[in-house]
Amino acid sequence: MVKKNRSLFMMLLLTLLLMLTACGAGGEKNTTGDAGENTGDATGENSGLKDKKILVGTEATFAPFEYMDDKGNIIGIDVDILDAIFEELGMEYEIRHVGWDPVFQQVQNGELDMGASGITITDERKQTFDFTNPYFEATQVIVVTEDSEIESAEDLKGKKVSVQINSTGHQAAKKLLGETSPDILAYENLPLAIQEVINGTTAAAIGDNAVVYEYIKNNPNVKLKVIEDDAFDKEYYGFMVKKGNTELLNLLNEGLQKIKENGKLAEITGQEIE
Ligand code: ARG
Secondary structure: OHHHHHHHHHHHHHHHHHHHHHHHHHHHHHHHHHHOOOHHHOOOHHHHHHHOEEEEEEOOOEOOOEEEOOOOOEEOHHHHHHHHHHHHHOOEEEEEEOOHHHHHHHHHOOOOOEEOOOOEOOHHHHOOEEEOOOOEEEEEEEEEEOOOOOOOOHHHOOOOEEEEOOOHHHHHHHHHHOOOOOOEEEEOOHHHHHHHHHHOOOOEEEEEHHHHHHHHHHOOOOOEEEEOOOOOOEEEEOOEEEOOOHHHHHHHHHHHHHHHHOOHHHHHHOOOOO
């Protein structure tokens, strides 16, 4: 009897010891992970995201921010910034040309992790999405033919104006001409909107300054001029994630902060931003 009891006691003791060891090891592993210096080895919540390839959506007819080279690769300022951020983070990403409206739809429904498309941070968009800190300052400008008599935003009233659909240029046109004005013609992308000015379909187009200037630079034969007007607000570009995706948002802001501090961002954009 005594012998049996003793072996039972020993077994219990052994089990208890084993359990304690297991707990200890588990605890230790966690601590090591959390305190680990290599952020690439981050455990817990981050590990899934850090090991995953981040899917980025864009609309790649927006030089110099995103456009295609001869081979169909997406290149531009946004891509250079993403390269720098993801290198800092030790993470990978893939960028896809999905079109302007789909960027928003697919970030919202989770098909894409984020949008990088010269996207202006607006209060309206902030209701559905979260944005990184700003990486570029922009504004809208008017583009007209060289012989046009239009001189200001005010002069656009009563004229036909082309814009990229659901862009901040589109918003600006609505503000000037009225929310439902039939004089506003909205196109898939900005180059198409500018093309309509060249065709004579519209009297003017409204679009992001750097992109309009780049268009004129790349098409030296077209006779266009740019009108700047204080009526247009300052805008700031940010990278966009689904609302509540703070994990990715924090990583992006972390990487962005690093390339702001080491001067890489300014080198890419030619602009200083806080
Ligand atoms: N900045 C403007 C906006 O957010 C236009 C961006 C258009 N971007 C593009 N890749 N087509 O509405």
